[in-house]
Amino acid sequence: MSRQIPFSKRRLPTDKIFKISAMVAGSYVLVIIVLIVFQLSSESYPIWQREGLAFLTGSDWNAVEGRESFGAAPYILGTLVTASLAMIIGVPLSIGIAMFISQAPKYLSGPLSILIELLAAVPSIIYGLWGIFVFRQVMLDWVEYPLYEVFGDNVWIFSSAPFGLDIFSASVILAIMIIPTISAVSREIMIAVPQQQKEAAYMLGATKWEMFRLAVFPYAKTGLIGAAILGLGRAVGETMAVTMLIGNATGPSAFPQSLFQPGQTMSSIIANEFIEASPASLHLPALVGVGLILLLVAICINVVAHILVSRMLKVREGAINA
Amino acid sequence: MDGKQDDIENIGDDHLDSEKKYKMIAENVSVFYDDVEAVKNVTMKFKERSVTSLIGPSGCGKTTFLRCLNRMHDMTKNARVQGRILLDGEDLYAKDKDPIYHRRKVGMVFQKPNPFPTMSIYDNVAAGLRLNGVKDRRILDEIVEDSLKMAYVWDEVKNNLKKPAIELSGGQQQRLCIARALAIQPEVLLMDEPASALDPIATQKIEETITELAREFTIIIVTHNMQQAVRVSDYTAFMYLGDLIEFNETKKIFTQPKNELTSKYVKGQFG
Numbered sequence: 001m002s003r004q005i006p007f008s009k010r011r012l013p014t015d016k017i018f019k020i021s022a023m024v025a026g027s028y029v030l031v032i033i034v035l036i037v038f039q040l041s042s043e044s045y046p047i048w049q050r051e052g053l054a055f056l057t058g059s060d061w062n063a064v065e066g067r068e069s070f071g072a073a074p075y076i077l078g079t080l081v082t083a084s085l086a087m088i089i090g091v092p093l094s095i096g097i098a099m100f101i102s103q104a105p106k107y108l109s110g111p112l113s114i115l116i117e118l119l120a121a122v123p124s125i126i127y128g129l130w131g132i133f134v135f136r137q138v139m140l141d142w143v144e145y146p147l148y149e150v151f152g153d154n155v156w157i158f159s160s161a162p163f164g165l166d167i168f169s170a171s172v173i174l175a176i177m178i179i180p181t182i183s184a185v186s187r188e189i190m191i192a193v194p195q196q197q198k199e200a201a202y203m204l205g206a207t208k209w210e211m212f213r214l215a216v217f218p219y220a221k222t223g224l225i226g227a228a229i230l231g232l233g234r235a236v237g238e239t240m241a242v243t244m245l246i247g248n249a250t251g252p253s254a255f256p257q258s259l260f261q262p263g264q265t266m267s268s269i270i271a272n273e274f275i276e277a278s279p280a281s282l283h284l285p286a287l288v289g290v291g292l293i294l295l296l297v298a299i300c301i302n303v304v305a306h307i308l309v310s311r312m313l314k315v316r317e318g319a320i321n322a
Numbered sequence: 323m324d325g326k327q328d329d330i331e332n333i334g335d336d337h338l339d340s341e342k343k344y345k346m347i348a349e350n351v352s353v354f355y356d357d358v359e360a361v362k363n364v365t366m367k368f369k370e371r372s373v374t375s376l377i378g379p380s381g382c383g384k385t386t387f388l389r390c391l392n393r394m395h396d397m398t399k400n401a402r403v404q405g406r407i408l409l410d411g412e413d414l415y416a417k418d419k420d421p422i423y424h425r426r427k428v429g430m431v432f433q434k435p436n437p438f439p440t441m442s443i444y445d446n447v448a449a450g451l452r453l454n455g456v457k458d459r460r461i462l463d464e465i466v467e468d469s470l471k472m473a474y475v476w477d478e479v480k481n482n483l484k485k486p487a488i489e490l491s492g493g494q495q496q497r498l499c500i501a502r503a504l505a506i507q508p509e510v511l512l513m514d515e516p517a518s519a520l521d522p523i524a525t526q527k528i529e530e531t532i533t534e535l536a537r538e539f540t541i542i543i544v545t546h547n548m549q550q551a552v553r554v555s556d557y558t559a560f561m562y563l564g565d566l567i568e569f570n571e572t573k574k575i576f577t578q579p580k581n582e583l584t585s586k587y588v589k590g591q592f593g
Binding site (some may be wrong): 105106194196197198199200201202204205207214215218219221231269293 | 390394397398399422423425426429430432434436437438439440441449450453454499502503506
């Protein structure tokens with residue numbers, strides 16, 4: 001005794017429309033990336049034609065017509081130095097924060113996680129303003145001068161008279177800005193370490209620190225490295241606060257020599273000069289060229305970070321019998 | 323301390339007579355998750371060098387109770403334990419007691435094999451020793467070998483001690499975890515359904531291991547498998563909805579249970 005069910009006919013045309021619109025929406029992402037790379041490449045073409053690979057190694061930065069000469073090396077180095085310093089300061093702190101939050105009782109870990117995420121949402125210009133009016137002076141009086149007085153004569157990285165607007169200040173501000181990102185992701189990853197792993201360590205009589213050393217760090221290593229690289233990605237691309245604090249040197253003097261000397265990063269030179277760069281000269285192509293390098297570096301960093309983080313989060317429970 | 327020990331000896335339990343001492347005693351233990359009482363006022367005594375099974379339907383609190391015995395609940399954020407748990411007469415939950423010290427005496431094997439995945443077989447077994455400051459390679463080698471032998475997995479792994487632990491089969495991993503627990507020379511071994519994730523052959527090996535270990539250790543095992551309880555244990559406790567319903571020699575629990583619930587459960591009529 002079968003009952004007649006009034007199935008409607010499948011409406012194929014609407015299905016097709018849906019499929020096409022979904023594809024369009026999906027391909028948007030790809031199209032934008034390709035367009036940006038294409039645009040940056042074609043706009044910067046004149047500078048590559050003029051300087052070739054010397055654009056990557058040169059240090060002159062002269063926009064005067066007739067004597068134009070551009071090299072991005074100081075800014076590439078400036079980015080690498082500030083980002084590395086920010087990592088050296090920020091990563092251990094972030095891991096510590098994540099360890100604390102992952103172990104803290106609920107009434108602490110909940111609010112703290114939210115606060116950390118709020119910190120990540122503070123606009124970069126706010127950090128910049130705070131940096132230039134408050135932080136700079138504090139750094140100068142309490143950190144830079146003491147370091148200079150003690151080590152200035154012997155250690156080259158502390159050798160120039162501090163000014164407050166320099167590579168060191170910019171790096172510390174960067175560290176502050178990447179800490180929320182790294183600690184939020186690290187926390188996620190530490191929580192994803194299976195409880196059984198942590199209990200195995202406790203069962204052996206581990207203290208909390210030993211539990212981290214025995215169960216969490218080895219298991220979460222790739223994920224934590226990924227989290228750090230995610231922070232690196234942010235440090236490399238960060239513009240506003242850095243531009244306000246780094247002192248904005250150009251040309252050969254922008255080569256990072258001492259931490260207390262003004263410098264320049266790839267993003268800060270673009271932010272500083274795009275407004276005065278004439279499209280007719282080589283100045284604009286040079287800036288766009290710097291932008292292209294920056295984009296490629298940032299893409300590589302982010303791809304690596306995402307692979308590491310997602311691999312870690314995917315393993316979760318499965319690792320035992322994998 | 324001696325006085326205390328005597329007191330405990332005197333808490334008579336007619337059905338558990340033998341000259342063996344009580345290694346571990348749980349007195350009026352209750353466990354709460356938030357406000358839910360998962361274990362209700364359970365009192366049990368465990369003889370040294372014996373195997374005790376905890377059986378009962380899912381959710382009866384047997385695993386929860388087991389985890390009290392080495393303070394594993396300390397890490398569960400919403401769990402609260404009441405009562406006393408005595409190991410050789412000393413209360414594990416006394417204010418001045420460091421849980422770490424006791425966990426080293428009360429080893430645990432978990433439901434799913436949980437070797438440290440990034441470590442080799444050798445390092446897994448040595449982990450607890452290194453944690454306790456053993457650095458001498460000779461001593462490490464010796465204890466690792468002894469522990470793996472005691473856990474009946476030595477013959478299968480002796481040629482690849484450097485191999486990552488996760489490359490072993492599930493049954494081997496579980497015996498490796500037993501070896502890891504044994505390496506720090508615990509006095510009591512807790513096992514939470516140690517064979518539930520394993521196939522029959524691996525299960526049989528684990529059971530043989532348990533029987534052998536009972537010559538030296540006090541073993542408390544949670545199991546869903548009643549045949550397993552019969553095969554491996556000297557004593558069996560039946561729990562239901564957080565209450566300890568009946569606790570007796572295994573033979574008596576399964577042949578002449580005093581309580582009707584126990585009788586129904588061991589006959590497979592519910593649970």
